[in-house]
Amino acid sequence: MEFTNLLLECAEGIATVTVNRPDKLNALNRATVAELSACFSALAGDETVRVVLLTGAGEKAFVAGADISELADLRADQAERYALDGQRLMDLIENLGKPVIALVNGFALGGGCELAMACTMRLAAESARLGLPETGLGLIPGFGGTQRLARLVGRGRAQELVLTGDMVSADRALGMGLVNRVVPGEELAQAGREMASALAAKSMLTLRLALRSVGEGLQMAQSGGCGLEASLFGVAAASQDAREGCTAFLGKRKPEFKDR
Numbered sequence: 001m002e003f004t005n006l007l008l009e010c011a012e013g014i015a016t017v018t019v020n021r022p023d024k025l026n027a028l029n030r031a032t033v034a035e036l037s038a039c040f041s042a043l044a045g046d047e048t049v050r051v052v053l054l055t056g057a058g059e060k061a062f063v064a065g066a067d068i069s070e071l072a073d074l075r076a077d078q079a080e081r082y083a084l085d086g087q088r089l090m091d092l093i094e095n096l097g098k099p100v101i102a103l104v105n106g107f108a109l110g111g112g113c114e115l116a117m118a119c120t121m122r123l124a125a126e127s128a129r130l131g132l133p134e135t136g137l138g139l140i141p142g143f144g145g146t147q148r149l150a151r152l153v154g155r156g157r158a159q160e161l162v163l164t165g166d167m168v169s170a171d172r173a174l175g176m177g178l179v180n181r182v183v184p185g186e187e188l189a190q191a192g193r194e195m196a197s198a199l200a201a202k203s204m205l206t207l208r209l210a211l212r213s214v215g216e217g218l219q220m221a222q223s224g225g226c227g228l229e230a231s232l233f234g235v236a237a238a239s240q241d242a243r244e245g246c247t248a249f250l251g252k253r254k255p256e257f258k259d260r
């Protein structure tokens with residue numbers, strides 16, 4: 001696949017997607033949103049890809065937001081369509097059926113923060129700054145940010161960040177659960193590769209079921225979510241990989257999963 005605003009590398013079951021507009025701090029223009037959608041759709045169907053890493057080009061930014069030059073003159077109906085297009089991309093990433101790890105290597109603002117939040121996990125460089133600054137532009141987040149942030153960090157902190165538009169440091173983001181880990185910038189790529197390799201060695205069937213249980217369960221009342229979990233636990237437990245995993249543990253050897 002050829003892209004103008006993305007780099008894509010695949011090796012050893014791990015795809016690395018890099019948003020590549022460093023002169024605009026990797027801001028998401030419409031063309032980049034369309035390319036990300038095409039890229040993630042292809043990665044979803046590619047069985048050789050087990051885990052995806054997502055990052056931004058350059059030293060300064062993961063993604064500094066939606067491209068503000070495309071936001072100045074939108075009518076309400078155009079803006080709503082724009083938001084729905086962005087939300088479809090975030091939903092695609094969130095529900096990819098395989099882990100997507102955001103490597104937040106700098107500013108993750110607005111649509112960039114929303115993109116990171118749609119990922120399965122977030123590893124951040126110490127220098128990263130995250131936030132939803134849309135109110136400073138007379139806007140509100142439109143790519144699912146008000147919803148995902150509240151689910152990740154709770155209503156009070158989400159309302160604080162959305163209303164003030166303040167950026168938070170990587171450490172504060174870690175403290176509130178907005179990112180999973182913080183590492184020195186020069187160690188971020190390696191930390192991402194290690195986490196991705198550890199996940200790639202697991203059964204894809206198991207990972208897919210676990211992602212469904214958490215993701216779909218969160219859309220339900222707890223009792224419904226537990227019902228879903230029990231049913232997916234049944235699918236997992238009856239799999240060849242569960243037999244292999246348990247037998248390998250009892251035999252004191254490493255399991256060899258077949259994704260079945």
Ligand code: COA
Pocket residue numbers: 023024025027064065066067068069107109110111133134137
């Ligand atoms: N959309 C479009 N262009 C953007 C952008 C965005 N979201 N964020 C940065 N850029 C562009 C700048 O316009 C500038 O382009 P230029 O060199 O052609 O003038 C370039 O990227 C570098 O950004 P600059 O502002 O000069 O860098 P900085 O280090 O001084 O500031 C930020 C960095 C992230 C604080 C600042 O760029 C910023 O506030 N960006 C907008 C963040 C935002 O509001 N995002 C939500 C959008 S809904």
